[in-house]
Amino acid sequence: MGEPTQTTKGVTPLPLDNDHWRCRWLHLDGGLEMHRVSSIEWQDGEMIYGDGVTMCERRGHLHMPGIFSRMDADRCPQCCAALGIPSGQGAPFNVDIDEPQQ
Numbered sequence: 001m002g003e004p005t006q007t008t009k010g011v012t013p014l015p016l017d018n019d020h021w022r023c024r025w026l027h028l029d030g031g032l033e034m035h036r037v038s039s040i041e042w043q044d045g046e047m048i049y050g051d052g053v054t055m056c057e058r059r060g061h062l063h064m065p066g067i068f069s070r071m072d073a074d075r076c077p078q079c080c081a082a083l084g085i086p087s088g089q090g091a092p093f094n095v096d097i098d099e100p101q102q
């Protein structure tokens, strides 16, 4: 499938209003970290999972974490750096961190 590409084009966080904050930080299948979604093609009509790209430029199938993961899972440090927010645990909305560009 070719070699990994280091893109220089900027990725931007997918704008999601506060009614959909749960959709902002998703798990890649098989991973425990939460990544900030940059773009996604929702596959279920309810914004729970789909194929997408994260702020750290990973591409794959993404799905919404369960409630305990949203509170406890590590945020991907690269996604946090891309957003300019501290790395740590929990969805930013849950831990009172304001994300840029909502």
Ligand SMILES: [Zn+2]
Binding pocket: 034, 035, 036, 054, 055, 056, 057, 058, 076, 077, 078, 079
């Ligand atoms: Zn990430």
